[in-house]
Amino acid sequence: MPSGELPEHVAENRRHWDEMAGEWVERGIRCWNMSEPSWGEFEIPESQVGMLPADMSGVDAIELGCGTAYVSGWMARRGARVVGIDNSEAQLATARRLAGEHGADLTLLHGNAEAVPYPDASFDFAISEYGAAIWCDPYAWIPEAARLLRPGGRLVFLGNHTLLQLCAPDALAPAGDRLLRDYFGLHRLEWPDDGSVEFALPYGEWFRLLRDTGFEIEDFLELQAPADATRDFDYVTAAWSKRWPSEHVFKAVKRA
Numbered sequence: 001m002p003s004g005e006l007p008e009h010v011a012e013n014r015r016h017w018d019e020m021a022g023e024w025v026e027r028g029i030r031c032w033n034m035s036e037p038s039w040g041e042f043e044i045p046e047s048q049v050g051m052l053p054a055d056m057s058g059v060d061a062i063e064l065g066c067g068t069a070y071v072s073g074w075m076a077r078r079g080a081r082v083v084g085i086d087n088s089e090a091q092l093a094t095a096r097r098l099a100g101e102h103g104a105d106l107t108l109l110h111g112n113a114e115a116v117p118y119p120d121a122s123f124d125f126a127i128s129e130y131g132a133a134i135w136c137d138p139y140a141w142i143p144e145a146a147r148l149l150r151p152g153g154r155l156v157f158l159g160n161h162t163l164l165q166l167c168a169p170d171a172l173a174p175a176g177d178r179l180l181r182d183y184f185g186l187h188r189l190e191w192p193d194d195g196s197v198e199f200a201l202p203y204g205e206w207f208r209l210l211r212d213t214g215f216e217i218e219d220f221l222e223l224q225a226p227a228d229a230t231r232d233f234d235y236v237t238a239a240w241s242k243r244w245p246s247e248h249v250f251k252a253v254k255r256a
């Protein structure tokens, strides 16, 4: 879809990610090379987070906002037939190159994860790690994930913890130890320092939205930086994430 026909935040984030893609190649290469998946900024091992079924043979899986598509690659290695959709052609160029280098047979689509060009009930498993999970409007992408999944299908996603978003001064400035914005009514977050648009919800809203769109919640995790973590990121330091949860994981099942 041409940028002019996209929702305003999707067009804005397309511009942002096409500009940023070069900075994500190194992480993409590192994650594609991992023998065991690890998740989030602090790269917590799959054995502790449990995002993926061990055997995905014959599973139709979709990654919503796949970026450099290493999660798609991990799922393909476990036997899944994988579709990755991403809003940035520049990110997909890296994804296609790395998938080719790793011999992964992925279907990679350029598009908006809030409106995926697949029929209802096409997939058994949907996942997002920092893709749709933070960049798409939850009131659009969660119902879209429900539409795409078959009854009994699973949705798993990881994104920024809402507490972190309340304490974040800007997209590229580390969260402090003060609440800077209201919790009630939280939804769209615009970051003046880089022009991107993210989304976050109060937890009651996340749970209600998932239930109202046909999901049962299987698990909800609040991730903490490991005790030996030392690496800081633009918007969160290791010290912050040792004290407060910087990331969350939802695991949900579509009701039969």
Ligand SMILES: C[S@@+](CC[C@H](N)C(=O)[O-])C[C@H]1O[C@@H](n2cnc3c(N)ncnc32)[C@H](O)[C@@H]1O
Pocket (backbone or CB within 6 Å): 010, 013, 014, 017, 024, 027, 064, 065, 066, 067, 068, 069, 071, 085, 086, 087, 088, 091, 111, 112, 113, 114, 129, 130, 131, 132, 135, 136
């Ligand atoms: C941080 S990457 C996530 C991928 C990967 N897990 C990672 O952490 O590098 C965020 C991705 O979300 C994509 N994205 C943002 N808005 C999107 C939308 N509306 N539909 C699909 N993808 C979107 C961006 O283009 C970007 O590639």
